[in-house]
Amino acid sequence: MTTAPTARLAAPTARRGAAAPSTSASPSSRRLAFHRARRAASRVAASVTDDPHAWERFYLTHSKDGAKGHDVGAFKDRHYLRKVFGELCDADARASPETFRSPLTPDTLRSVDEANAVDVLELGCGVGNSVYPLLRANLDMRVVAVDCSPTAVAALRANPEFDSRRVRAHVVDASASGSMRECVEDESMDAVTAVFFLSALTANGLRHATEEIARVLRPNGVLLFRDYARGDVKSDGSSQFVPGERVDGDGKVYRRPDGTLAVFFDADDLNAAFRSVGLEGTCKIVTHSVTNRKLGVTIDREFVQGRFVKPVEAT
Ligand SMILES: C[S@@+](CC[C@H](N)C(=O)[O-])C[C@H]1O[C@@H](n2cnc3c(N)ncnc32)[C@H](O)[C@@H]1O
Numbered sequence: 001m002t003t004a005p006t007a008r009l010a011a012p013t014a015r016r017g018a019a020a021p022s023t024s025a026s027p028s029s030r031r032l033a034f035h036r037a038r039r040a041a042s043r044v045a046a047s048v049t050d051d052p053h054a055w056e057r058f059y060l061t062h063s064k065d066g067a068k069g070h071d072v073g074a075f076k077d078r079h080y081l082r083k084v085f086g087e088l089c090d091a092d093a094r095a096s097p098e099t100f101r102s103p104l105t106p107d108t109l110r111s112v113d114e115a116n117a118v119d120v121l122e123l124g125c126g127v128g129n130s131v132y133p134l135l136r137a138n139l140d141m142r143v144v145a146v147d148c149s150p151t152a153v154a155a156l157r158a159n160p161e162f163d164s165r166r167v168r169a170h171v172v173d174a175s176a177s178g179s180m181r182e183c184v185e186d187e188s189m190d191a192v193t194a195v196f197f198l199s200a201l202t203a204n205g206l207r208h209a210t211e212e213i214a215r216v217l218r219p220n221g222v223l224l225f226r227d228y229a230r231g232d233v234k235s236d237g238s239s240q241f242v243p244g245e246r247v248d249g250d251g252k253v254y255r256r257p258d259g260t261l262a263v264f265f266d267a268d269d270l271n272a273a274f275r276s277v278g279l280e281g282t283c284k285i286v287t288h289s290v291t292n293r294k295l296g297v298t299i300d301r302e303f304v305q306g307r308f309v310k311p312v313e314a315t
Helices: 027-041 054-061 091-095 131-137 150-158 203-216 267-275
Strands: 118-123 141-147 167-171 189-195 217-228 253-255 261-263 280-292 297-309
Touching: 054 150, 118 131, 118 203, 131 141, 141 150, 150 167, 189 203, 203 217, 203 267, 217 261, 217 267, 217 280, 267 280, 267 297
Parallel strands: 118 141, 118 189, 141 167, 189 217
Antiparallel strands: 217 297, 253 261, 280 297
8 A cells, every 4th residue: 555645737638638548457367468568568679779878978969068068959948848748737838838938037936835846757858858848837846857968967957947946957877777766766756757768768778767657656646758659750761861770670779870779669669668567548649740941841740649647556
């Protein structure tokens, strides 16, 4: 029986929420489903190894002042998360997710209201392109942000919007077994977010990360993620957008020229991975048109998007 408080989040809308699988199955069929899911999860990128220093090299390449990380222009801020992860946002942002939220300033920074506090673990936070748009969209959100790149974490901390009352940032290899035990307590998070993080992991790394996600979520806590989908134009061997060298047999895993991995998932891969650690929910394929101004083209991208909940244990 768990004594941890259950998660405090806005109820998801029908559009965003994916139906959880039925939990009325018998214990033996649940055990069978669990083992099937485990086997399926371990098929993702099973034979591929990663280069633990590749992401640090990536951020150093994009940093104007080296490891100080005061000016790292790698990705754009992901303001669309107000829409995609709406249940983490305040009521105004949920009602009108298109409305831009300005950067926080010393005048608008404040401590969270403890009664409404929402604790979020952001995996693979990079320099904060997801963290800061979400912090703006809910002033009662607190974030633990982890990334394996010291330069990325330095950049996230150097952001003028960084506020130690609301953000803790750690350099962590989240693909290692028990990786976050030192910095995140059991059942202490209302939500875990992962934005283009899971695709950076090997099969073993994904397994360890899913175990940590299940450990840190409160009962009723939610995992929200968005990532690359197989079938996306970037995983199509004939396309000019191919991210790098294909390094597995079935065309899901690429190694970019800088050594970072890009796994393109089938929704079932991630359904299996998260159900195997007891989370309930669904990963689905979503499409989004993206305009590349440099190349002068608009392409339809396909992503996997998931919402999984840690069930409240029966007492
Ligand atoms: C594509 S970037 C996404 C960054 C950020 N989530 C965003 O929204 O822009 C993937 C991030 O995952 C991080 N990462 C990759 N492998 C990791 C690992 N094993 N542990 C922690 N972070 C990792 C990388 O350093 C990088 O910052």
